[in-house]
Amino acid sequence: MVEALLWVGFRREEEVIDQGVGKSGRSYLEVVRGAEPRSIPRARIEIKEEEIRNNVCRLKHCLIAKWNPKSAREEELANLGWTSAKAWGLKGRLGLARMGKGCALLEFEMVEEAKRVLAAGVRAIGGIQLGLEMWSPSYGCCTEDKEGNDAWVRILGLPISLWVPSVLRRVGEECGGFLGVDPLTEKKEDLEWARIQVKRTGGALSCSMEIGVEGEIYTVFLWWEISPAIRKNRDGQQRREVGDDVDPRAG
Known part of the structure; x- marks a missing residue:
């Protein structure tokens, strides 16, 4: 072996x-x-806005959550979505997808609730201190x-x-x-x-x-x-x- x-x-x-x-x-x-590297032309494609319109519409319901990876255990992160929905008193569903260490995408069923949570400033969820911001097309880019x-x-x-x-x-x-x-x-x-x-x-x-x-x-x-x-x-x-x-x- x-x-x-x-x-x-x-x-x-x-x-x-x-x-x-x-x-x-x-x-x-x-x-x-x-x-x-040889002088090889960089690959490039052109995408029409209509191709990604539905995906972008869904992302407008999303917040980006960040936290210190050292402050949360794996078992705590597994329940983060459920704990957050309860703490924020959400009526709609909340989806969570990890985006790397200390970062996750939170998808709210209702965009109004995403805006309310962001404005309310409730950041401590289940002992984890979260930083929140609205998703934008340029997020993660420099x-x-x-x-x-x-x-x-x-x-x-x-x-x-x-x-x-x-x-x-x-x-x-x-x-x-x-x-x-x-x-x-x-x-x-x-x-x-x-x-x-x-x-x-x-x-x-x-x-x-x-x-x-x-x-x-x-x-x-x-x-x-x-x-x-x-x-x-x-x-x-x-x-x-x-x-x-x-x-x-x-x-």
Whole structure:
């Protein structure tokens, strides 16, 4: 079982000699940055407003709820929808969908009740302090001039043999600059991916990386956790994009 895990995302060096990577004979681990992205046109589609009208109408009944992930246990979150509906005295139904750590979408059957809850300011629900705001089409997006200087990157399928602090640091440096490691990665509690925080330097984002260990090459893929970017199109309409030049889950 362990042997099989070590071979995830692995290929022999002989298969990549044509890419200019030969046997080095070195006794230390060498991180080799993946090939620079080629000038491939960014994929784009145009959507008519009528295609998303029904979905947007439903979202106008929604609030975004935020809380400190460390302040709530899983069993408390499972009952958050029911507890909130009772605390707010709702007559209509309330739906809840998670949007990530410490964030959820609350869908009210009646938009008037969503507005009333937002105006009432009742925030402590079942011991959880909530921050509430109305949903908007630009929620979760950032303007291009306000993109963050750092990002979290998931290294998908990183072989367990490479879960070493120095290796994660060198991968981070190749991604723009190493900043830190997710606690779950440090503790090796979730081996589906390794998660590191890196600096953003602008430009294209690498979607894969090669890690050379003496005579062998591992190829791993990168998942960038980046909010969609939004900007005004030339005709005055807003345009949304994900990441810079690649899909954050590219691979």
